Each structure stands twice: as structure tokens, then as C-alpha cells.
Amino acid sequence: MKKTPLYFTFVLALLMLLAACQPQVITETVEVEVTRVVTETETVVEEVEVVKEVEVEKVVETEVEVEKIVEVNPVVFNSYSSDPVVRAFEEKMVAAYSDANPNSPVQHTIVNHEDFKQAIRAYLVAEPAPDVLTWFAGNRARFFIDKGQILPISDVWEEEGWNEDFPKGFRAMSEVDGEVYFLPTSWYWWAIFYRTDIFEEYGITPPETWDELIAACETLDGAGLIPITIGTKFRWTAAAWFDYLNMRINGPQFHIDLMLGKESYTDPRVKEVFVKWTELFDANCFIDDAAAYSWQEAVDPLNQGDAAMYLMGQFVMDPIADEIEDKIDFFQFPIIDPSVPIGEDAPTDGFFIAANAANPEGAKELLGYMGSLEAQTLMVEEMGRLPTHNGVDSSLFTPQQQKGIELINKADMVVQFFDRDTTPEMADVGMNGMMAFWDDPTQIDAILEELEAARLEIFGEE
Amino acid sequence: MASINPPKPERKGLTTGQWLMVLFLLVFTLVYMLPFLGAIVTAFRTPDDISLNGFWSIPREITFRNFPEAIQRGGVSRFLLNSFIITIPALIGTIILSSLSAYALARHRFAGNKFIYFMYVAGTMLPFQILLLPVFLLSNNLCVQEAYELGQFVLNVPFVDAKVCLYNSYLGVIMIHIAFQMGFCTFVLRNFMRSIPGEIMDAARIDGANEFGIYWRIVMPLTLPGIAAVSTLEFTWIFNDYIWALILLSDGRKFPVTQGLSGLQGQFTTDWPLITAGALVATLPTLVVFFALQRYFIGGLTLGGVK
Amino acid sequence: MAIAEKPKLNKQKVNRAPYYFILPPLVIYLVWIIGPVFYTFYLSMTDWDGISPNAEFIGLENFQKLFGSIGSVLPSAFEYSLYNNLVWLLVFITVPTAIGLGLAILLNQGLPGERLFKVGIFLPQVLSFAVIALIWSWVYNPRAGILNEILLMFGWPEDNLPGWLADKQLAIWAVIFAAAWRQIGYIMILYVAGLKNVPPTLMEAAEVDGATPWQRFWRITFPLLAPVTTIVIVISVIDSLRSFDLVQIMTRGGPANSTSVLANLMYIQAFNNYKFGLGAATAVVLFGISLVFIIVYLWRVMQDELEY
The missing domain is CATH 3.40.190.10 (Periplasmic binding protein-like II)
Structure with a gap:
């Protein structure tokens, strides 16, 4: 009888210990980022110190400023690409972008494809919403555009030269009242x-x-x-x-x-x-x-x-x-x-920025990369879908892809x-x-x- | 104290009827466990073996790669960790808050006692779906501006000076679990506390103990069997939650294991052995908790849950 | 069993202590549970789409729409859901309870290997719905599942094997069966504990008086188990109203809505079709069903309380 509470307390203590251990384990992954930030700060601080050796107080002040400059501002990217091949491509693309932009690493979340289709409702209304999301072009995006849930990105299209690089049809399906809201990145044929x-x-x-x-x-x-x-x-x-x-x-x-x-x-x-x-x-x-x-x-x-x-x-x-x-x-x-x-079914998929995004600037940069020739080429190689970018080297296409393009081109x-x-x-x-x-x-x-x-x-x- | 240890039967020879019963139970249990055993076997097989010979064939090949594979590549360890980060505080919070109100409801007479008690009892049978939309909105609107410190520490949100909401935080999921489980827990614990003899408390009161002291030093230790009982149940309920995490979390790094498994199915579509291995690893904690606390489980629940 | 006594009261002054205990949990409960319940009631009378800042108040239109869909040539999703929820509830509070009780009685006789049987039968309870859905999807798989393999073994014609989850008539039963599989062990364990509290002397006395085992069960054991039965039914109701996960993973409400339950329907309406108002109305209907049980149960609890 007496052992009863004792034993239970022991088990509870064990569980609590387990709980207490967890945050430490989490930081392990985060730590890598943190250390990198610190080293950057240090090197910059050294330079600052060499330039002006005035008062100690000032050095402290600049240090704070410098820290803000190299602050990591991640882009949150939620996607439905849970299937293996698509996932592999997306992870590669994200890794490439994060490597090139250490100050704006991508926080990539992949949700089960079928679950995502419903959960996106919650994502978009949330504050902050994920910055960049995968979605379907056409009417399914149109609904969110009409409700003001998608950030217009005409400026990104302009800057990146997509208005010239992408076939007009893709712009048309991404446009509402002259503003572009969507970045189509891949399409495929049905047969x-x-x-x-x-x-x-x-x-x-x-x-x-x-x-x-x-x-x-x-x-x-x-x-x-x-x-x-x-x-x-x-x-x-x-x-x-x-x-x-x-x-x-x-x-x-x-x-x-x-x-x-x-x-x-x-x-x-x-x-x-x-x-x-x-x-x-x-x-x-x-x-x-x-x-x-x-x-x-x-x-x-x-x-x-x-x-x-x-x-x-x-x-x-x-x-x-x-x-x-x-x-x-x-x-x-x-x-x-x-x-x-x-008539043929040829659905187009792509990305958009949520109107509630916490980091719209970072999101636009990421989107810029997603529509770039580099990312598009990677997509064709890894995923085998068809690119939306005109510049992708057509010699990359497999005979099957060529046949698919032909099938769609023939359609009325x-x-x-x-x-x-x-x-x-x-x-x-x-x-x-x-x-x-x-x-x-x-x-x-x-x-x-x-x-x-x-x-x-x-x-x-x- | 009740326990599931049966009084040791005197092993006389069994009658034919009893032998038949044992035989029946043996067959029944085996058939009953068949799906579960099948899953265990599947976790040690290779996908090729299964696609060639089917799920329920005799394995031709045994492999151990699925477990490490699921844990590392499938990220099951990460999801499991999240499940603990959500389940343990939620469990502790539920127990503490419920025991507070259970103590007051069981041991004090005050205006509204019965009303509050009935409210909790009614809440035990509330379908949680009715809360889905409002709680999502609530979590989305309970926000802190410029919550750097808090964000870093409690919510594990890495960005600075951003508006931080309960939505997409562990805390948001934890809170709804605490609130939702409180009804059942309060109900069981209150009844359990009522069965504690009042003399002990009176004695403490005469010795000058205050209310909190009585609650913490006398009532709580005596309620431990009941707490252990509801804990096992609550642990499984909270740990196995799927929908709240789906609605209240958007960051994959915070997904609990139930969501993770669903992602695993997407990731490895038809690599059943791997998915099963992940599923079994995900089940382990509830198994451990059950076997650790099973002794208290039954006695505590029936003693308190029903009077 | 209850040794409870009247709480000792300090009548000299108003004791504020209980309020300190009651308040923190109560605030959380009001904010997260009671408030949202009322908010859902409000939403159910609007046409809110979940995004627009303003929702129009449309009274009972959503309910009219739901109940108006009953009785068309093809059963509507709501009709299926309502029916399935009721079937689920009825099956859940009877079948697993009976089987669990039966097993508990078998396992209360000091037979060898009891403990192993108990653990084996209880095991499914700790599995999450996701895992259960996974396991049973294979059991039911029409092409390679064990059920159909067994049927084949017994000479079932190969071109006429049941489709289980793909069969509109069978699917809901298949899902409920999987859910019951999880539930039975749990109920059995509760009854085993309850049986421990049935004094053997009482049974012996009845035996001496010439009561048959059947009479002994119905006259002595079952009434003494009433408290356990109550909690078993409460938990069965709770769990059957939680049927969401299993349906969501095993069938998504299909084929052709035949396994849809109100919880899934609500989810689809709100998060897939963007009809939050209609979804809320569906949730209110679900609440209505559970309200029946809540009232019956509260009444029971109140009877007990009034004895004090």
C-alpha cells in the first residue's frame, strides 16, 4: 500500500524528466543556425573595431546594430508535395535556395497532400500565414484571390521578366483584373x-x-x-x-x-x-x-x-x-x-504568397527563385513535369515528355x-x-x- | 486498493468445461490479435516481398532497416518528440487544474457548486467537433505583439518582433487539450476525492493547515491512484489526437506523430513495412504508459468514476 | 462503495477558499469550451464563409437545408451522416459492452493464462486511430487483404469477393467493426475490475438458495455492475462521437458518402466547401444527439447527488 504513491511519483518524475529534456534536443537543430549567426556577427564586429577605436560604449552600440543586419529572417513555405518524387524535388530546390540565402532560410513544411487541401483554409486565415504555399492554378486559386487571401505579385513578374519568359496563357490563368497573383511552375498532361x-x-x-x-x-x-x-x-x-x-x-x-x-x-x-x-x-x-x-x-x-x-x-x-x-x-x-x-486536361500547379504572410519580401525572393530558369530546369530533371518557363532547354525533355507536349499542342x-x-x-x-x-x-x-x-x-x- | 491481480486460484485439475473456455479464449485472443501481429510482422519485411507475395503471406525475407529508416528519414523521432511536448504539459495541466476544481467541488459547499459540477459532467460528452471552428478562430486571435522572448522560449517561434498567436504554437494545442479533457478529469477526480474520509482533513485544519496545504499535502497524495487512472486514459486520448493538430498547427516542425504518420504515408506511399514500422514506434509511448500505470488504471477509475 | 461524507463546513464566515480553487480552471473552461459552444450556435445561423469579415444572419436556413435534404431519391450526405452516427452510437453502446462483459466474466474465474488473454485483448486500445485505420485497411483490402484470403480458403467464389470498404452497404459496418475492435478490450478491463467488487459470499449464498447461473448474473452480478456499466456507456458515447479520425483515414466518408459521419461532413463543409455556417449547423446537430445522452446522464448523476 505504501509503495503505491511512491511508485507513481517515480513514474511521473521520469515522465517530467523526459519532458524537461526535450527542449534541449530541439535546439540541436536550431543551434546550427545560431552559431552561424554568431560567427558572422563576430567577423563584422572585428571590422568595425578596426575602423574606429573610440569608446567602448559605441562599440557595443554598433554591435547591436550589426546583429540586426545579419538577423535570420526565414521564409515559411508550406506545401502539399507529400509524394516521394515531388517531395524530393522540392527539398532539393529549397536546399539550393537556403544555401544561397543564408539570411533567409526556408522553413519547409510538407503536409499530406489530401489533408493540405482542407488545412489551407486555416493556413490562409491565420496570422501570420505561411509565406509561400503550393496550390493549383485556375479556379481553385481564384476563390482565394477573390477573398483577398493572396498577395498580388505583378511586381515579381515584372522584375523577373516572366511576362516575356512565360507563355501568355500562363499569365492569363494567374491574372485577375490586371494583377497577377500566382506563379505557375509546372504542368502535365492527362492520358x-x-x-x-x-x-x-x-x-x-x-x-x-x-x-x-x-x-x-x-x-x-x-x-x-x-x-x-x-x-x-x-x-x-x-x-x-x-x-x-x-x-x-x-x-x-x-x-x-x-x-x-x-x-x-x-x-x-x-x-x-x-x-x-x-x-x-x-x-x-x-x-x-x-x-x-x-x-x-x-x-x-x-x-x-x-x-x-x-x-x-x-x-x-x-x-x-x-x-x-x-x-x-x-x-x-x-x-x-x-x-x-x-479538349485535353492539362492541369497547372504552382505557388503563391499569402496576403497574411509575415515575410512578404523574403517570400517574393523565394518565388523569384522558384520561377527562375535554374529551378525550372531542376524541376524538369527531377520531377519530369513540364516547365512553364520558355527558356528551359528542350533537349532535356524525354521522348515521353515530347510526346506529351505534342498531345497538348494538338488539342483545340x-x-x-x-x-x-x-x-x-x-x-x-x-x-x-x-x-x-x-x-x-x-x-x-x-x-x-x-x-x-x-x-x-x-x-x-x- | 483494487488491482487486476486475480486471487491466485488453487490449481486443482480443470474441468472439461474450463478447458473448453481456455481453448476458446486462446483462439479468440489469437484471432483478436491477428491484425496487430500482422502489423508487427509487416514491419520486418521488405516492400518487394509484400508486393510479390501479399501482406498476409509468410515472410521470405526479414529486415531490420525499416525502424531506423522510419525514425531518421521519416522523421518519426522528431514527430514523437512533438507529441511529448504537447502531451506531457497538457496532461500535467489537465490533472492540476482538474484536481483544483475537483477538490473545491468535492470538499466545499458554495453557491454554484452543483451547477459547475454539472457543467463539467455535461462537457464530458460534448462532441469536440462543435468546438473546431471557434477554437481555431480563438487561437488565431489570441496574440502577443513583439513577443520575442516569449516566442523563443514558449512557442519556439524563431522570428523577431513578429506578432505571435496561439495558432501554430504548441501552447495552442496544449490549451485546447487541457480545456477539453478537464470535464472528464474533474468528474472522476471529484468523485474520487469525495471518498476520502473527512477526518483527515479536519485534523489538518485543526493543526493550522491552510486550504492549499490540505489540497496539496493531504488530498492530492490520497488521490494519486485516481490520478494515475485518468492519466493513462488522458495520455492515450491526447497522444492520439489527429484533428486538433491538423487545424491548429501549420509548421511541420511542430507536428505530432499522428500527423507525421499521415505524412509518412504520403512520403512512402506503398512502402508499407516502413510505414508500419513508423506506426509501431509511434505506438510505443502509449504502450509504455499503459504497462507502467495499468495497476492503478482500473482501480482508480472505477472507484472514482462511479459511486 | 462510496465512503463519501458530507463536506465539513465552516459556517461562521463565508469561505472564499473554494473560489480560488474553482476559478482558474473555470476561466479556461469558459473560454475554450463553453464560449465556443455558444459561438458555434451563432455561426450555425449565419452564412459565413470563413474569410469574409461579415456574416449574414440567416436564422434557421442552414438547418432547413440540412433536414430538407433528407428523403430525396439518393440519400444526401447529411442523411447518411445522421444515420451512420446513430447506428454507430447504438452499436457502440451495446455490442462492445456485451462482448466486453462476456469476456470479463470468462476471465474472472481464475483460468490459466488469464493475464495474457487480458493483455492481448486490451492491446488495440493503446493504438492510435491512424494505426488502427492502417491495419484494418489491409485486413479489408479486397485484393490482398486477409479477410478475402480467408474467404477464398473457405471456397468463396473468387469473382464475387466482398469489397468491404469499397462496398456501399458493408463499408460503415467495416469501419464500426474496426472501432469496436479497439473498444472491447477496454470495456473488458473495466468490467474485470468491477467484478472484483462483487462479493463472492453473495454469489455463494445465491447458489445455495438454488439460483441458476443465469439468475445469478441478472439478479446479482449485473445490478452490482451498474456503476461500471454507466462509465462504460459514457466512454462509449464519447468515443463514438469521436469517430472522425477513423472515417477520415479509412474511407474519407466514401464510397458515395456511405460512411460519412456528421463530424466528417462538418469538416468537409467548412474546410473544403467553405461553408462555415453550414458546417456549424452540422456540428449543432451532432451536439443535439449527444445532448440526449448528456441529459440522461446528468439526470442519473443528479439522482445520486440528491441522495446526500
Whole structure:
């Protein structure tokens, strides 16, 4: 009995000791910076002392001033680049910048990609907000611009010469009422990526028409393979199918009008999209239980040779196993109606400065580096996305990248992506609708009515 | 004092029925632990082995690289440290503040006693989601201007002369944990303190002890089993928090291990052994706390939590 | 069990000491808990987007919108969430409680290896939701998960394996099951402790009187365990209202909202769709559900208090 409190006190003391130890451990990482600052201060102070050997008091004063000059003023950079390849590039870029700017080191925080999409709301309202953030170009940035959450950076564009160095389209998507708010740094194409060895084995050529795609599904399904893999746990992967079906059937202009709330979801043209989509289910095109997998997990069957195709952005190459990288190629989403202009998804990503940034000057410098030829070249080499800077040496592009650029250049119209082209709330409702459709394709009418009701409410407000 | 040590049974021969029960329990426990055992095994495997043969196959290859890898490259040690920086002060704060009010509520009659007590009791079942938005706003608006010293020391914010807010500080997360856990803790401790015989306190009062002295030197030591009990529970609750850290922190260097794991999943997407190893390391502290305090855990909670 | 006595009072003068004890915690509680609760009530009646300085007061419109969405051809996210929350609560206060109690009784008989069984069954409780979500995602993985492997072993047709988390009907049960897995051991431990307080003499007496084991359980053990049952139910309610993490990591509310719970819906509305007002209204509905339990529980506690 008597031992009871004693024992507990001991455990508590141990825990407290543990707690007491922690701050020391933390400073270890910080210490490196601190010592560097001190040494700089010392050298400068020495110089000062050599110049004027007056009163001791004055020396002290100058010392204080000097200290302020070399003060470290970090730039806080929050990013969603949690996937390995993107993370590796970003860390390299940040390291390069921090090395070159010891007085303005970057505090780089990488948040889980899917969590970041929601947490950014808190980041931007916070005071101070992180200085620089990753985000999607287009409407998803536009929302924050309209709310005054993003710092205009026309001056940076001017200074860095981006107005000349970047294709006009990129400026246009970053601009609201003549002010530029966004720095697009990379873009990529969407296409159906496939295993060349599997296609060869079953004598399939990359489908150019709808019927060929269905036929390919039937062949592969008959051979016991998964024709098309997809992971819809986070929903947006399914939206790519909607984007492409809608663009191929109704043309990109109708698609964009629908995204902007100008067309009705109960329009028979939208229904046709879902009816066409049903044909894919009927042909057993998709992997079973797609909702159980994230997009990365759905790459596994492709890696293992169990699945043949995947409609994805270029970033699908990141989790592809090294051994089979040369067995992966891509083809344009098949044409359904040859009379319809061709639209392609080609989303652009980039960076912006928060309006609440604590260090906007440092942020602008960092942004300047992020859009520079040097950083852009590094991005192409490390990440394999396409650069926004005109000056990047095109000989750096892999044959696959060349093919991707060609695919986009051929398009009559380029759009971003479902959840970037419409409003966040409409995207949420829309993707839920697609999931409900995926679960039960007979519910098309009910789903579309719901989407239409949401559209009227969301776009009616504005 | 209650403990989970059963009275040592006299080992007579077991009846058939008892043997069946043991058999049932054995099978049940094994099946029950299967997912957990699977995770432990996975942490020692290689990703290639898993992608070729599946999660639940017999391992062909055993490796120890996952643990150091997760701790160093995945930064699990750093996240773990943050979890402690948040959990330990939050736990201590919760216990001290709750025991203060528990003492007053249990041992004094004053206007509003019952009302305050019921408020805490009601708070125990409050869904924390209802607080999410306001607490975010609150943390974002409780700021100190020019808080260099404070910023350096308490909040670990490196920049000078900046406005420092509770948002994105350890303190902000700690405060909401303290406040939120106070209801349950006060409730348990108050009931526990009520069971302490009043004569001890009266004797101390006659000896000239003041109220704080009675609280600190007499009531608190006697309440230790109860405190140990709620501590284990609170430790797991606070340590395993995910959402408050997500909403109240933006600086990755302050993320607790729950957030870190989520990042790990992004970083190593399909390197399951590595992720599992990180997850197991992250679980270790709660395991240690539980086994260290388990003796007090049960007795304390039932004695105080229910009367 | 309570040896509590009436607090000794000093009636000569107003004793200010208790207020010194009560005040510091109370201030924190009011600022961080009570204040925010009321603020959420206020927000739920606005159309605030989380950024704009001004929010318009729109009365009960948000609630009308939420409840108005019930009963459409396709269940709305709110309908799913409300339903799932209620199912979760009901399952949580019954099934794990019953299993935990059953195990506790089995483990209270001095069988060999008891301690090991207890530890083994309790272990999941210390795991964080993130780890539990991770582990169970593999168990449920339709392609390589152990559940489907076992089904295959028993001759389940390969092309008809359940999708578990991908199956709209099964998913919520799969998530609740994972949550219950964590809960059962904890409840078992509480009951084991409670059973220690059931005097063996009472049972022996009943046995002598010819009571069957079943009668002994319902007439003696269970009533004596009532205090433990109360705390078990309180903790079950607390934990089931905290279901956020598991859903967030395992399914994100999918497929097609079928595993959405009010907490996740609120989070999506506020932080993804930028409808803080609607999110707050959802939180208020969640509060309403827990209020039922709070009132029942408070009533119980009050009954006890009035005995003094």
C-alpha cells in the first residue's frame, strides 16, 4: 500500500524528466543556425573595431546594430508535395535556395497532400500565414484571390521578366483584373497510360476510337486481366473520366460552360456522358472495388502486370516501379465523335504568397527563385513535369515528355481539371454524384437532378 | 486498493468445461490479435516481398532497416518528440487544474457548486467537433505583439518582433487539450476525492493547515491512484489526437506523430513495412504508459468514476 | 462503495477558499469550451464563409437545408451522416459492452493464462486511430487483404469477393467493426475490475438458495455492475462521437458518402466547401444527439447527488 504513491511519483518524475529534456534536443537543430549567426556577427564586429577605436560604449552600440543586419529572417513555405518524387524535388530546390540565402532560410513544411487541401483554409486565415504555399492554378486559386487571401505579385513578374519568359496563357490563368497573383511552375498532361508488354501480348494497339477501347477491355477482361485500374478513394480520379467523356462527346466548350455553371446538369447531353460511361462498366473495363484504393494503391496492379491501363496525369509515372518504367507508354483518350473539337486536361500547379504572410519580401525572393530558369530546369530533371518557363532547354525533355507536349499542342482547347474548373462545393457534390453513379449506374437521372439542384443553389448565389 | 491481480486460484485439475473456455479464449485472443501481429510482422519485411507475395503471406525475407529508416528519414523521432511536448504539459495541466476544481467541488459547499459540477459532467460528452471552428478562430486571435522572448522560449517561434498567436504554437494545442479533457478529469477526480474520509482533513485544519496545504499535502497524495487512472486514459486520448493538430498547427516542425504518420504515408506511399514500422514506434509511448500505470488504471477509475 | 461524507463546513464566515480553487480552471473552461459552444450556435445561423469579415444572419436556413435534404431519391450526405452516427452510437453502446462483459466474466474465474488473454485483448486500445485505420485497411483490402484470403480458403467464389470498404452497404459496418475492435478490450478491463467488487459470499449464498447461473448474473452480478456499466456507456458515447479520425483515414466518408459521419461532413463543409455556417449547423446537430445522452446522464448523476 505504501509503495503505491511512491511508485507513481517515480513514474511521473521520469515522465517530467523526459519532458524537461526535450527542449534541449530541439535546439540541436536550431543551434546550427545560431552559431552561424554568431560567427558572422563576430567577423563584422572585428571590422568595425578596426575602423574606429573610440569608446567602448559605441562599440557595443554598433554591435547591436550589426546583429540586426545579419538577423535570420526565414521564409515559411508550406506545401502539399507529400509524394516521394515531388517531395524530393522540392527539398532539393529549397536546399539550393537556403544555401544561397543564408539570411533567409526556408522553413519547409510538407503536409499530406489530401489533408493540405482542407488545412489551407486555416493556413490562409491565420496570422501570420505561411509565406509561400503550393496550390493549383485556375479556379481553385481564384476563390482565394477573390477573398483577398493572396498577395498580388505583378511586381515579381515584372522584375523577373516572366511576362516575356512565360507563355501568355500562363499569365492569363494567374491574372485577375490586371494583377497577377500566382506563379505557375509546372504542368502535365492527362492520358491513358498502359503496359506496352501486355498490349503486345494480346495484340492490342492503342485504341483511337471508343469501339477500340471497348474491344480492348473485352480482350483483356477475357484474359483474366484488369483492363483499367483506378483508385477512387479520394474521388477525383473518377472525375477525369467525366472530363474526357464530356469533352469527347459534347466538346470542351460545353464542358467548361458546365463547369462554370452556365449549362444544366439535367441537359440530355450530360446524361449521354453517363450513358457512355455505363458502357465501360458493361464491358467490365474497371478494376473491382475501386473505392478501396488511393490512386497510388491502384498503381500496384499496373506494376504487378495485373492491370493494363490507367487514365491519369503524367505523375502516375512517379510510383511506377523502375523495372517497368520502359514498359509504360500512353495514348490520347479515344475519340468518340470526330466532329467535336478536341479538349485535353492539362492541369497547372504552382505557388503563391499569402496576403497574411509575415515575410512578404523574403517570400517574393523565394518565388523569384522558384520561377527562375535554374529551378525550372531542376524541376524538369527531377520531377519530369513540364516547365512553364520558355527558356528551359528542350533537349532535356524525354521522348515521353515530347510526346506529351505534342498531345497538348494538338488539342483545340486545354482545360485544367474537374475540381479546378468548377467551384469547390460544386466539385464536392459532383464527385459524390460520380461515386454514387459508380456504385449504381442505374441511378443516373436521380444523380443528375441532385447535381442540378446543387448547381442552381451554388451558382444562383453569385 | 483494487488491482487486476486475480486471487491466485488453487490449481486443482480443470474441468472439461474450463478447458473448453481456455481453448476458446486462446483462439479468440489469437484471432483478436491477428491484425496487430500482422502489423508487427509487416514491419520486418521488405516492400518487394509484400508486393510479390501479399501482406498476409509468410515472410521470405526479414529486415531490420525499416525502424531506423522510419525514425531518421521519416522523421518519426522528431514527430514523437512533438507529441511529448504537447502531451506531457497538457496532461500535467489537465490533472492540476482538474484536481483544483475537483477538490473545491468535492470538499466545499458554495453557491454554484452543483451547477459547475454539472457543467463539467455535461462537457464530458460534448462532441469536440462543435468546438473546431471557434477554437481555431480563438487561437488565431489570441496574440502577443513583439513577443520575442516569449516566442523563443514558449512557442519556439524563431522570428523577431513578429506578432505571435496561439495558432501554430504548441501552447495552442496544449490549451485546447487541457480545456477539453478537464470535464472528464474533474468528474472522476471529484468523485474520487469525495471518498476520502473527512477526518483527515479536519485534523489538518485543526493543526493550522491552510486550504492549499490540505489540497496539496493531504488530498492530492490520497488521490494519486485516481490520478494515475485518468492519466493513462488522458495520455492515450491526447497522444492520439489527429484533428486538433491538423487545424491548429501549420509548421511541420511542430507536428505530432499522428500527423507525421499521415505524412509518412504520403512520403512512402506503398512502402508499407516502413510505414508500419513508423506506426509501431509511434505506438510505443502509449504502450509504455499503459504497462507502467495499468495497476492503478482500473482501480482508480472505477472507484472514482462511479459511486 | 462510496465512503463519501458530507463536506465539513465552516459556517461562521463565508469561505472564499473554494473560489480560488474553482476559478482558474473555470476561466479556461469558459473560454475554450463553453464560449465556443455558444459561438458555434451563432455561426450555425449565419452564412459565413470563413474569410469574409461579415456574416449574414440567416436564422434557421442552414438547418432547413440540412433536414430538407433528407428523403430525396439518393440519400444526401447529411442523411447518411445522421444515420451512420446513430447506428454507430447504438452499436457502440451495446455490442462492445456485451462482448466486453462476456469476456470479463470468462476471465474472472481464475483460468490459466488469464493475464495474457487480458493483455492481448486490451492491446488495440493503446493504438492510435491512424494505426488502427492502417491495419484494418489491409485486413479489408479486397485484393490482398486477409479477410478475402480467408474467404477464398473457405471456397468463396473468387469473382464475387466482398469489397468491404469499397462496398456501399458493408463499408460503415467495416469501419464500426474496426472501432469496436479497439473498444472491447477496454470495456473488458473495466468490467474485470468491477467484478472484483462483487462479493463472492453473495454469489455463494445465491447458489445455495438454488439460483441458476443465469439468475445469478441478472439478479446479482449485473445490478452490482451498474456503476461500471454507466462509465462504460459514457466512454462509449464519447468515443463514438469521436469517430472522425477513423472515417477520415479509412474511407474519407466514401464510397458515395456511405460512411460519412456528421463530424466528417462538418469538416468537409467548412474546410473544403467553405461553408462555415453550414458546417456549424452540422456540428449543432451532432451536439443535439449527444445532448440526449448528456441529459440522461446528468439526470442519473443528479439522482445520486440528491441522495446526500
